[in-house]
Each structure stands twice: as structure tokens, then as C-alpha cells.
Amino acid sequence: MAKTRREVLAALGGLALAAPALAHMGHGQMGMSPGMGRDLIPPKPIPWDTGSCAFCTMPIKTPEGEWRGRTFPKGFFEQTYSQISFKEPRPAPHNPKETVEALHFENIACMVNYAWVHGLKDGEGATFYVTDRGSYDPQNPQGSVRLIPAQRATYYWGERMMVVMNTKLLAFDSPDKARAFAEAHKAQHGRQNFFTFQTLLDLAPLPEMNLVALLAQHAGLLGGEKDHGHDHCH
Numbered sequence: 001m002a003k004t005r006r007e008v009l010a011a012l013g014g015l016a017l018a019a020p021a022l023a024h025m026g027h028g029q030m031g032m033s034p035g036m037g038r039d040l041i042p043p044k045p046i047p048w049d050t051g052s053c054a055f056c057t058m059p060i061k062t063p064e065g066e067w068r069g070r071t072f073p074k075g076f077f078e079q080t081y082s083q084i085s086f087k088e089p090r091p092a093p094h095n096p097k098e099t100v101e102a103l104h105f106e107n108i109a110c111m112v113n114y115a116w117v118h119g120l121k122d123g124e125g126a127t128f129y130v131t132d133r134g135s136y137d138p139q140n141p142q143g144s145v146r147l148i149p150a151q152r153a154t155y156y157w158g159e160r161m162m163v164v165m166n167t168k169l170l171a172f173d174s175p176d177k178a179r180a181f182a183e184a185h186k187a188q189h190g191r192q193n194f195f196t197f198q199t200l201l202d203l204a205p206l207p208e209m210n211l212v213a214l215l216a217q218h219a220g221l222l223g224g225e226k227d228h229g230h231d232h233c234h
Contacts (some may be wrong), residue, residue, distance in 0.1 A: 002119035003219060020194065022157055022168070022203065043147045048078075052105040053109035054093045056165060056214060062141065071196040078172065080107035080163050081128045082149065084120060085166045092110035108155070109167035109206040116204040117218040122151060126212075128197070133170040134177035149198045156179040158189030165208040169200075194201030 052144040062077040082105040089099035105111040108130055114120070115128070122128040128150035137144035156178045161168050172178040175194070182192045202232040205215055216222045219228060 003117050003213055005151060016099040022195075022207065033121050033198045039087055039123050039125055039127060042150065043083055043127075043129045045085070046081065046142070046145065049106065051104045053106035053110050055105060055114040055218070056208075058106045058164065060104050061108050066220070073138065075104055075136075075138035075154050078141040078145055078162055079131060079136050079138070080152070080167070081105070081131045081145055082108050082111040084111060084115065085127050085129060087125045105165060107165050107167050107173060107208070108150075108169045108200070109165065112200050113152075113205045113208070113211070113215065114218065116201075117215060122197075127149045130171035132173040132177075134172045134174070135183065137234050153197060154224070155195040155197065155200060156182055157193040157195065158182070161189045165210075167206065167208045169206075 003198065005198045032072065046060070048061045052058060053060060058077070060077060060081055062075055063073050065071060083103075084103045085204075086101055086103075089101050092098040093103065094099045103111075103114065111128060113131075115122075120126055129147040130150045130153050132146045132148050132153070133156075135144060136147040148171070150171070153173060154175045154177070156172060157168050158170075161170070163170070170181070172181065178194055182189075182194075186192060205211060213222065
């Protein structure tokens, strides 16, 4: 069930606690989440050339050349692509007269936060997917994206890791891949942690750039469609 305005306002008041919670959760959170819900719906095709994030509106494909004053490495956006695939078409986020079979997200936190605001549940008419960073090739960004059910992934958090919207999260299809990545980047990323998808859901809304404005917008607390996600890309 979608969040009420009172619930969203309560969450906005507690956002200062969210980032420390991610930082200090214990390493025992690594591993697979408990069993998934009833529905396991196949992922839908990814609209790389036209798709934008259903939560923050950023493109899901890395722009070529300079974009909003910055130039990003090839494949930078694609490494955190996420999707919610639906059993039945549902109204499009910004145009209720149209329907969509899936929602596309630039990163993991955007997907979790969208689901939190709008009351979407993994396994209840929808399946959540994330990109396996361990199989990802930045030289072939779209071609190497391998989607895995979000409930089966292990999530890595690096304090100084740079991903779009500054969400500091990547997904891996096994704890071993996540550990290997963490070991290879421990000097650059500072504090590190591992999470299950259930833990991310429990911590929602997850911190990211412009989160307060984005949550307020999706809860109907702000009028009009505003672009809140583009000015702070990390």
C-alpha cells in the first residue's frame, strides 16, 4: 500500500538517521535474503536509448560527452541499473493515461525508495531486479548488464565509492563476488559493509542526493514534475 503523507513526513524527519545506519550495520548482513514472494516475473527489455529513472528522472544510460556540466566514464550509469517488472501493466509514473510493463531505475536506492513511497512489494505482482556488478563490463555496458532478482543479491556499501546519486551501493550475485570486490577496493572506499535486500527494505528510505525533495514529490507534497536528480551525480 502506498505511503500516506503522514508516513512520508515522519520518514523525512528521520532521514538523518539513515546514513549512519548504513555505515554501522554489521557485516553479518551479507548473504541471501529469505525466500522471495509468490511471483517471479521475468525482466522486461531495457530501453537504454530512451529510458529514464522512475524516481529521480536521470537517464539510465550514461550520456555521451558533457552532460549537465560533467563528463562521465563510459558505462558509469549502467552499473547500478535496476528494474521492477510487473505481472500486469500499470499506469505510467508521469502519465496515468499510458501503461508500462516495468519501471526502470538508474540505481538501487531509487528503486527501493520508489517502492517504499508507492507501496510496491517484491513478489506481489512484481519482481525487483538489480545489475550484477561482478559480471559487468564498462567497455560493453549495456551488453554485459546481467539482471538478477534483487532478493538473491548481496549488496556492497563503500563509504567513498562513487556512483550516481551518491548512493554508495552495488549488487553482486554471490557473497564471494562481493567480498572479492571489497578486498580489491578497501583502500579507496574506506568503511565497507554488506547487506541483504531485506535489510535495504528495512532501512528505506535509503539516503541519496535530493532525497527529501524526491520523496515529497512522489508523495504528492510538491506540485508539478520537477527534476531533482541531476545536479548531484557522484
